[in-house]
Amino acid sequence: MNDKKEKRTRRDFLRDGLRAIATLLLGGIVGVVVRKLHARDTVWQLDPNICVQCEKCATECVLSLSAVKAVHAHDMCGHCKLCGGYHRPDAKVQDTAAENQICPTKAIKRTFIEDPYYSYRIEEEKCIGCAKCVKGCNAFGNSSLYLQVRHDRCLNCNQCSIAEACPSGAFRQIPAEQAYILKGQQANTWRSRDTA
Amino acid sequence: MKRSLSWFFTLLFLAAAIGPHLAQDRFPRPEFESAYQRPLTTTPGPAGRILELLDVVLLATALGLTSFFALKKRSRRAIFWLTVFSALYFGFYRNGCVCAVGSIQNVSAALFYPGYVMPLGVVAFFVLPLIFALFFGRTFCAAVCPLGAMQDLVMLKPVKVPSWLSEVLSVVPYLYLGFGVLFAATGASFIICKYDPFISIYRMSDNFGAMLYSAGFVGLCVFVGRPYCRFLCPYGVLLGWLSTLSRKHVTITPDECVVCRLCEDGCDFGHIQKPVVGKIPEPRAQSTKRLSRLVLLIPVMMVAGGWALSQMDVIFARVHPQVQLAEEIVLEDAGLLSETTLETRTFRTAGTPTQELLDEALAIQKKFYFGGWLLGGFLGLVFGIKLIRLAVLPQRAEYEIDNTGCFSCSRCFMSCPNEHVRLGHIDKDWVLNLEEHASKR
Numbered sequence: 001m002n003d004k005k006e007k008r009t010r011r012d013f014l015r016d017g018l019r020a021i022a023t024l025l026l027g028g029i030v031g032v033v034v035r036k037l038h039a040r041d042t043v044w045q046l047d048p049n050i051c052v053q054c055e056k057c058a059t060e061c062v063l064s065l066s067a068v069k070a071v072h073a074h075d076m077c078g079h080c081k082l083c084g085g086y087h088r089p090d091a092k093v094q095d096t097a098a099e100n101q102i103c104p105t106k107a108i109k110r111t112f113i114e115d116p117y118y119s120y121r122i123e124e125e126k127c128i129g130c131a132k133c134v135k136g137c138n139a140f141g142n143s144s145l146y147l148q149v150r151h152d153r154c155l156n157c158n159q160c161s162i163a164e165a166c167p168s169g170a171f172r173q174i175p176a177e178q179a180y181i182l183k184g185q186q187a188n189t190w191r192s193r194d195t196a
Numbered sequence: 197m198k199r200s201l202s203w204f205f206t207l208l209f210l211a212a213a214i215g216p217h218l219a220q221d222r223f224p225r226p227e228f229e230s231a232y233q234r235p236l237t238t239t240p241g242p243a244g245r246i247l248e249l250l251d252v253v254l255l256a257t258a259l260g261l262t263s264f265f266a267l268k269k270r271s272r273r274a275i276f277w278l279t280v281f282s283a284l285y286f287g288f289y290r291n292g293c294v295c296a297v298g299s300i301q302n303v304s305a306a307l308f309y310p311g312y313v314m315p316l317g318v319v320a321f322f323v324l325p326l327i328f329a330l331f332f333g334r335t336f337c338a339a340v341c342p343l344g345a346m347q348d349l350v351m352l353k354p355v356k357v358p359s360w361l362s363e364v365l366s367v368v369p370y371l372y373l374g375f376g377v378l379f380a381a382t383g384a385s386f387i388i389c390k391y392d393p394f395i396s397i398y399r400m401s402d403n404f405g406a407m408l409y410s411a412g413f414v415g416l417c418v419f420v421g422r423p424y425c426r427f428l429c430p431y432g433v434l435l436g437w438l439s440t441l442s443r444k445h446v447t448i449t450p451d452e453c454v455v456c457r458l459c460e461d462g463c464d465f466g467h468i469q470k471p472v473v474g475k476i477p478e479p480r481a482q483s484t485k486r487l488s489r490l491v492l493l494i495p496v497m498m499v500a501g502g503w504a505l506s507q508m509d510v511i512f513a514r515v516h517p518q519v520q521l522a523e524e525i526v527l528e529d530a531g532l533l534s535e536t537t538l539e540t541r542t543f544r545t546a547g548t549p550t551q552e553l554l555d556e557a558l559a560i561q562k563k564f565y566f567g568g569w570l571l572g573g574f575l576g577l578v579f580g581i582k583l584i585r586l587a588v589l590p591q592r593a594e595y596e597i598d599n600t601g602c603f604s605c606s607r608c609f610m611s612c613p614n615e616h617v618r619l620g621h622i623d624k625d626w627v628l629n630l631e632e633h634a635s636k637r
Contacts, residue, residue, distance in 0.1 A: 019441040022330060026438075030323055033306045033314060041315045043242050052542050062395075064402040074234035078223025114230045121235070142223055152240035155291050155399070158298045158318075159386035164517070167539040168546065173313060180239045 042173040044160040047181050048146035050170035053131035053138065057147060060165040061129070067154035068129035068147050068162065070107070070122050073184030076144035079117035084140025085133040086110060086120055102136050104128070124150065144184065151179050248317040251290065255324055255340065258282060262339045262604070263332040266446050270615065272606040278339035279348050287342035292398035296321045296336065297343060297431040298389045300373070301380035308381035325431075329438040333445040336435060337425060337603035344603065346394045347422040350414055354421035354464040362466055363586075365427040366601075370578045373430035374571045382563045384516035388430055421464035425603060436600040446597065446604045451614040453594035456630050460595070462611030467598040469590070477589050490587055494580035501572030501579075509564040513557070522557035525550055 046057070046068065057068035082094045086108050091100035096110055107126035111119050122145075129147060137145035163171030174181070181187075258278060265274035286292065294302075299322040305312045325336035337344045357365075376388040389395070393413035396406040416423055425432055439445065448459050448468065459468055477483065505512075513519045517539075524540050527533045529550070543553070597608075609615045613627045 015441055019330065019443070022438055022441055026323065026326055026330070029303065029307070030319065033303055033319055033322075041242075041248060041317070042313055052545070054538055054542070062399055062401060062403075071237045073237060075225065077225070077234075079226050080223055113232045114228060117226050117228065119232070119234075140222075142221070142225075148237075150240060151242040154242065155293060156242060157293050157389070158302065159389045164385065167542040176242050179242055180237075182237055182239070184237075186237055 041176040043149070043151055043156055043176045043179045044154065044163060044171055045149050045174045045179060045181055046147055046162075046166070046170045047172065048134075048148070048170075048183055049181075050168050051131070051134070051147055052168045052170075053135040053147075054167050055130045055132070056165050056167070057162050058128045058130040060162040062155065062157060062161055063153065065153075066129040066162075067150055069124050069127045069150050069153075070129065070131065070133055070145055071148045071182075072120060072122055073144045073146070073182065073186070074119070076142050076184040077120065078142050078144075079113065079119060080141070081116050081118055083110070083118070083120060083137075085137030085145045087136075089136070089140075102132050104130060104132065108133060120145075146183055148180055148182075248315070251286075251294075252317055252320040252324075254285065255321060258340045259324060259328045259336060262335040263328060266335055266338055266604045266606050267332055267444055270446075270450060270606060270609050270618075272609060275339045275606045279345045282340050282342055283345035283349060286340070287345060287394075287398040288400075292342050292392070292395045293389075294318050294321055295342060296325050297341070297429060298386065298392070300431055300434070301376055301386045301388055304377040304381045305383065309383050312383075326434060326438055329435045329442060331443045333439045333442045333599060333602060333604050334432075334435045335604045337432065338605045341425075342398065343392070343394050343429070344422060344425050346397065346414070347417045347424055348605065350417045351421050351464065352418045355419055356461075357420060357466060359466065362426065367578065367582060368427050369430055369433045370575065372428055373433045374574055376430050378512070378564070378567045378571050379515055382513075382516060382560060382567060384513075384560075387515075393424060422603070426465060426601070439602070440600045442599060445599050446602065446606065446609075448595055448597055448608050449612045449614045450609075450618045454614065454627055454630060455594060456613060456627075457595075458613060459608050459611040462608035463597075463602075464607065465601065465603065465605075467601045467603075468608060469592060469596045469598050471592045471594055471596075472590055473593075475589060483588075486587060487584065490580070490584050493583070494577060496576075497580050498573040498576030501574075501576035502569040503572065505572035505575075506565050506568035509561050509568050512568065513561040513564040516557075516560050518553065519557045519560050522553050525553060 058066050061067055086102060087094055087100055088102050093100060098106055101108070105126045105128055107123045107128075109121045109123055111121070113119050131147055134143075134145045134147055137143050160171055258281070262275060262278055265271045265278070286295065294317060299318050302312075302314050302318045303322050306314045325340070328335055339345065339348075372388070376386075379385045379387050393410050395401075396403060396410045397414065401407060413424070448462065455471060460470065462468055478486075514523070521539050521543060524533065524537055525543065528536060528540055613622065613630055616622045617624050617627055
């Protein structure tokens, strides 16, 4: 009986020691990690200046309708009647007929402003993020159309599956306070805030 | 009309050829005579801090409640409803991300990968369940983990996995943990997230392949109790270590064990250990000899494992997209590939020197060589300890819970007559008679 009791205490002692070591290790890991900790939260975003419009954003997102959408820097747009991001290159007439549009879901709404200018607005709920319009705008226009991860839709997965598939490495995690990498005038405010 | 259009496009192509730096100024930005205002790009924010903070608070609360109900109240019903809550909130509402299982990778990336940033919430998800395991056992598994919750809720007709099979399969989590950390630390991939069998259900994904994989796994969960937790979960390895050392842990009986055998089949996961009776331990000299041989075998296995895995650095490194790209570029340059890929075309248009990419790929390969030694050593140690544990005859006089594996799900409580005494269902005398009965048997 005595022997048994002694054995138990020895085992208990070992256990306590190991537990202390485990606690220390856990604390150590947390310590190291906390030093690397970003005080701010991060979100996934794509840099439109690196993006090559490979169309994978439309298919790789875990959401059935991708969280990546086309956005428009209206202040960069030429507001042309013939738009490289709106009309197919082989379009016979520069009108709003579906067969002449580059967008597979007709997500770009064209409205007449004044002669000869038109505005092009993305209807986000229709956009699938395929970047066909972005490609057209980059090739023939002012490249005012570009892609962005829309954070009201994005699940902010631990490992973004689009980022993993992105051929140009345009995806990265950025601070949540400045969750967009915008173009045009808004880009300047973003940058100035960033450096401030 | 058509002619003018083609002219127009010829000009545009010319403009496109001049250079991308001019791209933004192909057309003047008009000044409107009408009162048209250019709309700004909206920037809807992420759900943000509040929801993340809520996650952490709910996690801590759920852990606390589960520990309380499992250890103190011994209430399976409460654990069940907490499981339902976790499946609904952490699973379906928060889409199963971020979770503690995947957070291993964030932590290893933060430890080994320079410049990796990690949000506070992820740290909390990694650490809190481990701290609770150190004090109360794996109560995280019981009702908080959304992956465990899904498996627990669909478990209708669990069959008993033969002990030799479960013993063999129980080394898989160590492999999964090791490789998960290796690939995350080298920045190659987050394989634990990638092959998570339940995430596509929580997200109600419409990816057919992913859904098929999930459906298959959930189908398996109907007949095998928590297969992911037992035979795959890498986080369970860490929880198991700490749970073994836990200060308190759930026990089958609230009282003394009467060795009545009623709980023998009380665990659907095979975590109740029978008392060892009628087995004569081998002579001390013999067992000491065997044990010392096995202990000496451990360093040999560690070195062998390290050597073997470090030799496979080239193969493992291929998981990293940069290494894949470098290989494709080299093969293309050598004229061995007939078609270019999107990745190589993108790389070539970006104009980064090939040498830079090759250097980077080699650096990654070197990391895998080093990581291979560490991983091999770790796995050698794990296998060595496993062998020792199999070789040592345990001393158990009672039915005991295997604290390393036990999920604290509280199912086994009701199989114990003493629990029924505690709840006032039966008299203590009944149990004492039972003891007599059992000893006669």
